[in-house]
Amino acid sequence: MLFRNELYKICSRKILIAGALLGFLFMAAYVQMSVLGTEFAFDNGTCLRRTDAIQYNREIARRYAGPLTREKAEAVIAEFGWYINDDDLDTGDTAPGYYANSTSRFVTTRLSNSRSQEGVPTAIAGTDDNYAAEMMNGEYVYGYIGGWDNTFSEMHMMILWIVSALVIISCAPVFSEEYAGQAAGILLTTQNGRTKTAAAKILAAFAWAGGIYLLFTLLLAGAFLSIYGSDGLAVSAGLSFPDLITGNLFWNGDPKRTTGAVLLVYLLAGLFSVLVTAAITLYISSVKKSSFSTLLWSAAAYLLPAALYTVFLVEMGPGRIVMLLRMLFNCLPFFLPFHELTSWPFAYRVGSYLISGIILVSACLFGCRKYCRYQVGK
Incomplete structure (x- = not known):
């Protein structure tokens, strides 16, 4: 009481x-x-926004889900190319042939040699990069990294x-x-x-x-x-x-x-x-x-x-x-x-x-x- x-x-x-x-x-x-407003992706030069971008990112990530390996990271870049870190990219469409999604962005920013050089990456990080090498040893499970x-x-x-x-x-x-x-x-x-x-x-x-x-x-x-x-x-x-x-x-x-x-x-x-x-x-x-x-x-x-x-x-x-x-x-x-x-x-x-x-x-x-x-x- x-x-x-x-x-x-x-x-x-x-x-x-x-x-x-x-x-x-x-x-x-x-x-x-602020949350949905910052979501974007590019599919063949077309800019997708908000929930459309999220669905597109989830579909791409599912194709590469599972243990993260160097071969998988290289396959992502072979299919989509490097992600261009340009603040103007999320303002509209860009040239046809350009792809950008959460998976290619993750590989570019976390697994490439961009951590040790200026400008656009040229390759997946080598074994001298302990940080990236550990993530690509197959023991980490990759999936859609967004929101959570x-x-x-x-x-x-x-x-x-x-x-x-x-x-x-x-x-x-x-x-x-x-x-x-x-x-x-x-x-x-x-x-x-x-x-x-x-x-x-x-x-x-x-x-x-x-x-x-x-x-x-x-x-x-x-x-x-x-x-x-x-x-x-x-x-x-x-x-x-x-x-x-x-x-x-x-x-x-x-x-x-x-x-x-x-x-x-x-x-x-x-x-x-x-x-x-x-x-x-x-x-x-x-x-x-x-x-x-x-x-x-x-x-x-x-x-x-x-x-x-x-x-x-x-x-x-x-x-x-x-x-x-x-x-x-x-x-x-x-x-x-x-x-x-x-x-x-x-x-x-x-x-x-x-x-x-x-x-x-x-x-x-x-x-x-x-x-x-x-x-x-x-």
Whole structure:
């Protein structure tokens, strides 16, 4: 009963409903304009756009799907030629005989000698290029690489920021609103006041945070499934996310895992990040007697580390103190999901989740303790 009432109090706030609706509309508009708007391909000089380009790219990729080998890469270039990296190509038709699709673009940019020379490539990369040679050893599974690569992760990070903002707004008044209205002292004298009220508030806040995150994530995944299909989820993760190609079992897992498996862990890390954000906000709410003050402090706790990291720490030399600060900042909610798409050491990633877990549990326990010890007039 207490949990249901607390959850209703959070969900009934009009500002959250309006914020969620605006966030959904923003993401829908972004998908239409920026995601689909950048999709193009050339079939015999004719420029295909948006969903037509995606279907064309998927058809070509299916013909070369499976283990990626040097022979397969050479066959792609023999059929379609090199991809010309010209920003003007996606503005309209070009000369007949020109082909460009996601498969030829992948071979040109990732497997050719363009990595070591200027201008148009002249050949598939040699064995001296360890990066390309590893991808063409037949152990990586190729398929349609579109949508589920960095495009999906970038869209999801936008969702994570929107959801985090909604979580901070929803959790800021949980305790502080009762302080301001002088209701906390009365509630704490009831039968379940000191044993269940604080726990119900925290569980309701977590249910809202996890629910709104899962809702936005499922909508995004559904949109990408309808646009790009599920082909890319079976591609080896090292081909979808270049940073993973340097990984191994003890560094960042097996880069030959499927893209779908990596994205699943990435999405779970995003959920954990949202819950940690909620816990920090709840603790600040238990300390402050003003919802607005809680909102400001919680937003600063979420955004300030990211600003300091981006503006200062990235530019500083790799000293011990700087490296320690970078490691600590990367354990905070803003950065957590990034770890799964980069070659961070496995032990470091586990350590960051452990530290974040300690922050979550500590914030909840100290928040409950602070609320239960509150007295009217203090």
